[in-house]
Amino acid sequence: MEKGLLELTDVTVRFAGDSGDGMQLTGSQFTNTTAIVGNDLSTLPDYPAEIRAPAGTTYGVSGFQLHFSSNDIQTPGDEPDVLVAMNPAALKTNLSDLKKGGTLIVNVNSFDSKNLRLADYETNPLEDGTVEGYNVIQVPLSQLTNTALEDTSLSAKEKTRCKNFFALGMMYWLYSRPIEPTLNWLNVKFKNAPEIKAANEKALKAGYYFGETTEVFTTRYEVKPATLPKGTYRNISGNEALALGFIAASVKSGLPLFLGSYPITPASDILHELSRHKNFGVRTFQAEDEIAAVTAALGAAYSGALAITTTSGPGVALKTETIGLAVMTELPIVIIDVQRGGPSTGLPTKTEQSDLLQAMFGRNGEAPVAVVAPATPAECFSMALEASRLAIKYMVPVMYLSDGYIANGSEPWKLPDVDALPEIEVKFRTEAEGFKPYLRDENLSRPWALPGTPGLEHRVGGLEKANITGDVSYDPENHEFMVRLRAQKVKNMENDIPELEVRGDKDAELLVIGWGGTHGAISEAVDRARNRGLKVARVHFRYLNPLPKNTGEVLRSYKKILCPELNMGQLSKILRNEFLVDIEPFNKIQGLPFKSSEIENKIDSILGGNNGRK
Amino acid sequence: MAENKESAFSKVSADKQDQVKYTAKDFASSQDVRWCPGCGDYSILAQMQRVSPDLGIKKENMVWISGIGCAARFPYYMDTYGVHGIHGRAASIATGVKINRPDLSVWVASGDGDLLSIGGNHFIHACRRNIDIKILLFNNRIYGLTKGQYSPTSEKGKKTKSTPYGSVDFPFNPISLAIGSGATFVARSLDRDAKHLQAMMKRAADHKGTAFIEIFQNCNIFNDGAFELLTDKDTKPDHVLVLEHGKPMVFGKNNDKGIRLDGLTPQVVDISNGQYSINDLWVHDELDKNSFRAHILSRFDEMEGLPTPIGVYTQVQRTTYDEDFHEQIEAIKKQKGNGDLKKLLYSMNTWEVK
């Protein structure tokens, strides 16, 4: 049958199914292939906190959204154009997100009475009008997969498990993607399980050919490669980029990388990734608890490592006292907080930006640390180098705020020229003559004097120290002096970090400010508003402490300021307090990232009248 | 790049041999010692400073780590490298130092509250890993620095400020805990027995792996006399059993008492009246690979009539965590070749945009 080929610029696909259906795998395979095809892309995995929630239930639904385009894109897309629902529960939890008139592909075999009941459907939604208004494509996915695998020796259960590859093959056909990258992947992954490999291959190909031959698809789509800047690219998630970034920092500083960590969602992948690269001399220590993880890092820093610890909010809470010790002993450690929904255990697998105030102030006493936050998955790489540089140069702990959204999300990354990455300068004190542990250099940093160096024997500790000598001191004047000195040291970094760059209209009436992982949604919203003729500008904070030097000047240049955050307004609080400017917070606390349309609507409502148009 | 600095470290350990001659004074820092006059900590510090010159460790390679408490001031008084950390975390800070720098000799000074209460988790995990650090427990069975609350080693019924009607919880047995957690060197000594304490410190220093010494330490302010029976020269012989490897367990003023193992039950026997002879006694074997005998020894404290053993309970050889940790890294480097950053970044599913 002759089918039409339609060129699209922009598609958002969501795969949704049971936790056991392999949706994360399907999504990441589709992503890798899409990256290789050369589209720009952005992903949003969304999975439940339970590892294997009962099959067929709505709380066991796992999803993976992918936005790809021939244009430059910033977000995983607000509403999917296509939803692949592997069972009734996936339909139930995802249908409301599907774009009006969007395409719904369902595995019709799974719509039996048991699964309908588990998803709390009283009648079959495919028959009772629920899916009316969508382009519904019913595919007997399970049955077709089983038929394709008829002559294999796999059990019925094993055969059924291959259905996600059938779905993947079908989607490859529908969006004109090659199946080879996934075939290659299967070759490596199932090197030692030839039967499983062969079955998945078969299912993948069967799905692809099904697309070609079936009459349910009348049109095939194509999304041309995006015109990205020249270079070599790979697809990368935030956690991976972060791990690679610290390896790069280790190479560029000449210091061994030490990671003290305790498993926690969504930061564990960093521990996994770094543990794979021991040939770089990476020292990964899975500690007995969060506190041991950071205290070991502190010990490693004292003895000359590039020391980091990775965790999420609840872990930061436990590490608090040690971070204070690092402030007091003036040792360089980087604390990576991959933020998730809180408080307490909160929403372990969902994203939030609610640890900013914790990072800034969550310690006893006056205990200032540097705080940085990458804005995109790929930026997690360069920010790792930057956090390391600042920690070492200023002998100060650095809080590195990632979040679940950029940690698990991925995007194409233009690989840096490794030789052009700047070296990180490290100055160990070796000269015994005139040495004092709390001597100060031009940045107020104290010398890094390593055990093993003759003549520099000294003690550091949590008790207040006299400046220069480092002797324990209870002197009131000295304490105030040291508190101010530690604050000044962090403040001094402002001369060493980039200023804010305002994007958009110089004469804008409204400035939209953000930090961390909301970058994509904000920039997309601002771009769209501007395309519609609205005068809007935006800035994005990657340095939260100290703030860029021109922050006050930028904030005071606009009549209105909007600050979207995935919290109750934490950055707004800090900026209002510091600069006495009026900032309108725009908050979402649902464990989900912003949709750019949400921000765009807010911009419209602020700029007022005729949907914001002048 | 990383290579250069790492090899600089290993050089430090390599020229350990050509020792400088030290005296005890070289290990005393310039800081005034601020423990209460009469505190048992003074003796522990003095013994440590006395043995340090004989340990074959350059003082720049020695690192003292502590948490919080009276004992935790120890690093300030040793003229070596040191970190006075936070409450309970000395063992984990020390673990980080040792993993990162296996060439250093890493020591922990800790009290019973610090090591066994707030820091209990780190202590058992250090023992389990057999990381090559030395842990000195200054056990005075009380909280000193916070002015006299009962501790996890205080006897049940202890009356203190926080337990005016007596404590209702059972104490830890630190030796049992260490053995049970897999420590490869476990010993006990007394603050008042300078010679014995020095010998134990030296033995701990020579041991490869987690070495634990419980030191009974008198807090003359809040728990004075807690160990008097064991340290007073009149009562000591009948209450203390000095463990010596390969020797039968004999004690008593006139060396007339001994320990006999009846099945798994230790009993005190008289070897002066002809019923039992020295040949019937339990011969201490600190090298016994099975820790159950050491464990029986550690339970003497809870058994009526049995003396309190001091000395080395057990010393076994196991590879250390830091050793295995670095051996693994070296093996992977050998197998995969030293990491190449460019290769790492450009290795996976890349594509070109022209």
Ligand code: SF4
């Ligand atoms: S309170 Fe007790 S343990 Fe602390 S210094 Fe005084 S005597 Fe020693």
